[in-house]
Amino acid sequence: xxxxxxxxxxxxxxxxxxxLPCNHSTISGNEYVxxxxxxxxxxxxxxxxxxxxxxxxxxxxxxxTEDRKSSTLILPHATLRDTAVYYCIVRAPxxxxxxxxxxxxxxxxxx
Amino acid sequence: xxxxxxTPRHLVMGMTNKKSLKCEQHLGHNAMxxxxxxxxxxxxxxxxxxxxxxxENNSVPSRFSPECPNSSHLFLHLHTLQPExxxxxxxASSQGLGGTVEQFFGPGTRLTVL
Numbered sequence: 001x002x003x004x005x006x007x008x009x010x011x012x013x014x015x016x017x018x019x020l021p022c023n024h025s026t027i028s029g030n031e032y033v034x035x036x037x038x039x040x041x042x043x044x045x046x047x048x049x050x051x052x053x054x055x056x057x058x059x060x061x062x063x064x065t066e067d068r069k070s071s072t073l074i075l076p077h078a079t080l081r082d083t084a085v086y087y088c089i090v091r092a093p094x095x096x097x098x099x100x101x102x103x104x105x106x107x108x109x110x111x
Numbered sequence: 112x113x114x115x116x117x118t119p120r121h122l123v124m125g126m127t128n129k130k131s132l133k134c135e136q137h138l139g140h141n142a143m144x145x146x147x148x149x150x151x152x153x154x155x156x157x158x159x160x161x162x163x164x165x166x167e168n169n170s171v172p173s174r175f176s177p178e179c180p181n182s183s184h185l186f187l188h189l190h191t192l193q194p195e196x197x198x199x200x201x202x203a204s205s206q207g208l209g210g211t212v213e214q215f216f217g218p219g220t221r222l223t224v225l
Contacts, residue, residue: 032211041199041218041219041221042216042218042219043113043115043201043202043203043216043217043218043219044154044201044203044214044216045113045216046213046214046215049211049213093209093210093211093212094209097208097209098144098156098159098167099156099214100156101153101154102153103153104153
């Protein structure tokens with residue numbers, strides 16, 4: 001699976017949009033982009049995934065560039081409870097292909 | 112609540128002890144996973160079970176022994192651990208292994224080996 005690069009940490013003001021970038025310049029055509037987050041001392045939580053179209057759900061939006069070499073996770077109105085480590089993972093959807101977690105981005109939402 | 116429970120939530124054990132971690136999923140999934148998360152390191156996949164058969168073993172030392180008696184339960188048996196095995200042990204489940212499956216994680220067991 002392709003590797004991903006994320007900034008180690010970011011700050012965001014409460015109520016503002018949090019935009020978390022991810023680079024995956026070696027992504028293959030069949031690889032999806034997944035986002036998970038891990039709130040302190042809890043297990044990771046799935047947020048969203050996409051292939052090439054932008055995706056939105058009740059938690060976040062995922063914007064994937066046209067060349068698919070990077071993506072941005074957007075939390076439209078960040079709250080203090082969104083403080084967590086956010087993981088961007090690239091994975092091809094075939095059996096036996098596991099999620100590989102990197103270091104992620106530690107997002108700190110501040111009042 | 113993710114539908115995946117783990118017990119105990121915290122465990123302290125000596126190097127000569129034998130203990131077991133338990134994971135139960137209430138989601139009707141058929142695949143289950145053990146991950147290890149050490150301080151300041153990424154999550155490491157340890158074992159994967161699909162339809163109660165082990166399909167992945169990522170070079171995990173034999174002092175960790177998994178068991179999957181049915182599709183809802185997963186155990187991690189521990190014996191003669193080392194202090195460097197102290198970590199957060201996470202269980203996850205999913206419906207199948209392929210496709211764009213989402214994994215659901217439990218809250219983890221915080222293990223301390225003295």
